[in-house]
Amino acid sequence: MSTPLGEFELIRRCFMRHREPRPGIALGSGDDCALLAPQPGMQLAVSSDMLVEGRHFLSTVDPARLGHKALAVNLSDLAASGARPLAFTLALALPRAEADWLDALAEGLYALADAHDCALVGGDTTAGPLNLCITVFGEVPSGAALLRSGARAGDELWISHAPGRGIGDARLALEVFRGTLALPGDAFERVRAAMELPQPRVALGIALRGVASAAIDVSDGLLGDLRHVLALSGVGARIDADALPCSPELAVQPLALRRLCQLAGGDDYELLFTAPAARHAEVLAAARAGGCAAARIGRIEAEPGVRIEDRDGRAVPVDFASFDHFKSA
Ligand code: ADP
Ligand code: MG
Numbered sequence: 001m002s003t004p005l006g007e008f009e010l011i012r013r014c015f016m017r018h019r020e021p022r023p024g025i026a027l028g029s030g031d032d033c034a035l036l037a038p039q040p041g042m043q044l045a046v047s048s049d050m051l052v053e054g055r056h057f058l059s060t061v062d063p064a065r066l067g068h069k070a071l072a073v074n075l076s077d078l079a080a081s082g083a084r085p086l087a088f089t090l091a092l093a094l095p096r097a098e099a100d101w102l103d104a105l106a107e108g109l110y111a112l113a114d115a116h117d118c119a120l121v122g123g124d125t126t127a128g129p130l131n132l133c134i135t136v137f138g139e140v141p142s143g144a145a146l147l148r149s150g151a152r153a154g155d156e157l158w159i160s161h162a163p164g165r166g167i168g169d170a171r172l173a174l175e176v177f178r179g180t181l182a183l184p185g186d187a188f189e190r191v192r193a194a195m196e197l198p199q200p201r202v203a204l205g206i207a208l209r210g211v212a213s214a215a216i217d218v219s220d221g222l223l224g225d226l227r228h229v230l231a232l233s234g235v236g237a238r239i240d241a242d243a244l245p246c247s248p249e250l251a252v253q254p255l256a257l258r259r260l261c262q263l264a265g266g267d268d269y270e271l272l273f274t275a276p277a278a279r280h281a282e283v284l285a286a287a288r289a290g291g292c293a294a295a296r297i298g299r300i301e302a303e304p305g306v307r308i309e310d311r312d313g314r315a316v317p318v319d320f321a322s323f324d325h326f327k328s329a
Helices: 007-015 063-081 099-115 169-178 185-196 202-207 222-233 255-264 277-289
Strands: 025-027 042-052 084-094 119-127 131-141 156-161 214-217 236-240 271-275 293-301 305-309
Touching (some): 063 214, 156 277
Antiparallel strands (some): 156 293, 214 271
């Protein structure tokens, strides 16, 4: 049993590492407000995401991975907007203030924050059921943010992925946790890393400014998130299900499970985006610049709705919905 900490002791010990001013931040943590100072000509991109125990993560999760993921899912929203991370705040409810657990949480959080040069500039800490809510602030040149509303008929549809990996692994890991299937230890560790250590595609988002016509990050499942883009853009799409990038672990699963994980899985935190076909080579260059890969998985069409086909042009049945917190079990 590790030492319990008092509120201010724990804030000072764990969450006050970024107190020095830095470009874009005139005043960091410790006062009533932080003061952000974006450069002239830049817009501030703001987004919040909350992680609730039992809903978004299991109580047994490694705290360093939880710290990583809480920030990663927020940085992923900045990535989808093409914004460069600047700062974030952390609102934390904790049932117990245990030093070892909090130190590990802070390690995971700061490792990712420092990798993206994103400063923790404030927050709130209270006793309560375990819950982490982060708000991120990023900057993007005025008018250059990637929006969900810009997809046009004829555009190519793309998904980012780690080289040699695919989408749907986080859902595959969830199925193992649920006990619906088993994977050998090393295979499980790889898909578990996809679920617990998602890599926000920040560099890709920035490289896609002026190239992509629309973008979203995949948090609730590819199809569900695609539908948000299609609705706001007033278009439809055709997907080649066999073009969806696939990890070796998912490739050996039954086809129906593979399709479910890839099309409706959720928790991927890859960028789903569109770009005019004439920008094909620039998209591939942006992926290289972003340290990842991008797969062309379909095309935007004028006719509303989503049509999914396999490589032989046969319709792929989809009887699964994307994850909706108020509908799904
Ligand atoms: P106030 O009561 O004025 O809202 P608090 O006493 O809650 O301030 O917090 C004191 C300082 O510590 C503030 O600068 C706040 O931003 C910072 N802080 C509190 N909780 C966190 C946290 N979890 N992470 C980072 N900074 C925090
Ligand atoms: Mg407060």
